Amino acid sequence: MDPVASVLDRIKGFVKSTEQFVKGAIQRRFDFHRHDPIGILKRLQREAFSDLMKLRDRQDKVERMLSLHKSGKGSLFPEASTRMKGIIDVAGALMLRDDQQTCDTLDRAGINSGIDSRFIFETTVRQKDSLVAEFMSSSNDIYYDNDVAGSPLVLAKVMYLAHINELLSVISIPFGAKCNDFRSDMNLAEGRSLSGFTSSSPPLFSQRHGCAAGLTVKASNITASLAEMISCLGTEPDAADYRSILSTFWQISYQLSEETKLTLSGAWKMPSSLSQPIRLGNVAVPKVNLRSHFRPHVMAQASPSATTMSTIGIISGGSAAITFEFDESTKFGGWVEVQKSNPSPSLLQWAITLSDTPDDEVGWGVSVGGRVEGQSNLVRLEGFLNFSMGERGSLQPGLVCVMDGTSRTPALVFRSSWFM
Structure with missing residues (x-):
């Protein structure tokens, strides 16, 4: 055999062997990393951490929308700039x-x-403020020949709530x-669970005013509210009455613990x-005539004496209330x-209420x-x-007994509030 050809064959065999050895080493190293359990x-x-972060973001969005919907402060569709809430109260x-x-006796x-019925439209302004317009209609608003004819839907309130910061809010x-619009626990969609002078707040708190x-x-565990209201009685500014x-x-709330509040x-x-409108520089605040918006026959949300404001003069008055909340449903x-x-005698009204109205089971209240006015002394007992x-919504059947002197007047009552 030719020596040159033999040397070339050996060189080719060596190169081929070297190539196979290098490829084998690289393949073994690749397979080792691919099947390494720690690397896997x-x-x-x-990959799991990335998927969990995506799921957490979606869960936070859903929980935030559900909490806003449950508290009545928002909608399931936060992109909607205006939200509507409807409340229908039925009493018999x-x-x-x-x-x-x-x-x-029952009327007194x-x-x-x-x-x-009330329809509340709430619009978000500047991302944190709210503009509220309330329309209402009452079956006791218009009378024709001593018969109740009802009333059309009228604009009852316009309110602007400005959140200055986490500690201060201003309402106009x-x-x-x-x-009640200035309570720290204000709820625009709150129904009327009780009526008359056995409700949880004095009639003066629910009486309509002007501007x-x-x-x-708000502090750590104390919330304080203060408001000033002005209203007018009479038909015309030049009238004698x-x-x-x-x-x-005013209101002060103190959070005693996580659930209890005084x-x-x-x-x-x-x-x-x-005798003239209030003027602040170039801004004039007119004196609002309540009778242009609400007739004196409205009984549902006014104090009992509001029906006689057009015939007697209310000189002065005051009320005080205390509420102790044991938890979200139990209140005393x-x-x-x-x-x-003038010239009627002074009117004194009082009430004590204890109720337990949970959202998921049957509640109760007593x-x-x-009501003391002149020689009249009327006492009312109620359980529901x-x-x-x-x-x-909610349904409230109850039993009422009114004691006026020696007479006893029992009656079955029914109240219901429905929300939309």
């Missing part, structure tokens, strides 16, 4: 004795019947203000000597209210209240059951 676990951990009474005296005790109401302004200050009434509302509230009203409270009028329909 690290890769799976990175079945008299066990059918005579005029029984009707008069504040037991009303009829259907009231051009007309239709109530003391108002107030503020709420035209006068201004100034009302002041709340003190008060309000008083007095006549004003103002009481209130007292005094009104002085109350006792009184509360059937919660969740966030859609």
Whole structure:
């Protein structure tokens, strides 16, 4: 064999052997890394962490929307700039004795019947402020030949809620203000669970006023609210019975623990000597005439004396309330209210209420209240059951006994609030 050819064959064999050895080493190293259990676990951990973060973000969004919907402060669709809430209150009474005296006694005790509806439109302004417009209709608003004919849907309130920061909020109401609008636990979609002077708050707290302004200050466990309201009585500014009434509302809430809370509230009203609109520089605040928006026959959300404001003069009055909340459903409270009028005698009203109304089971409540006006001394006892329909409404059947002197007037009452 040719020596040169033999050397070339050996060189080719060596090169081929070297190539196979290098490829084998690289392949073995690749297979080792690919089947390394520690590497596989690290890769799976990175992929699982990324998937968990995506799921956590989606869960946070769903929980935030559900919490806003449950608290009544938002909608399931946060992109909607305006939200609407509807409240329909139905109240009725079945008299066990059918005579005029029984009707008069129940009427003086504040037991009303009829259907009231409210529609609240809330618009978000500047991402954290709210502009609220409330429309309402009452079956006790218009009378024709002593028959109730109902009323159309009218604009009852306009309110602007400005959240300055986490500690301070300011509320401005051009007309239709109530003391309850400035409570620290204000709920725009709250129904009327009780009526008359056995409700959980004095009648003055639910009475309609004209324009108002107030503020709420929050600390770690204390919340304080203060508001000033002005309203007018009479038909025309030049009329003899035209006068201004100034009302002041305050409330202090102290969080004793995670579930218990103590709340003190008060309000008083007095006549004003103002005969012209209030002017602040170039801004004029007119005196609002309540009778242009609400007729004096409205009984559902006014104090009992509101029906006679057009015939007697309310000189002054005041009320105070205390509420102790053991948890979200159990509450104990009481209130007292005094009104002085001319020429009628002074009116004293009071009530004590204990209730337990959970959202997921049958609740109950008992109350006792009184009304003293001149020689008349009326006492009302009430007990009721509360059937919660969740966030859609509630049913409250109850039994009432009104004691006026030596007479006893029992009646079955029924109240229901439905939310939309």
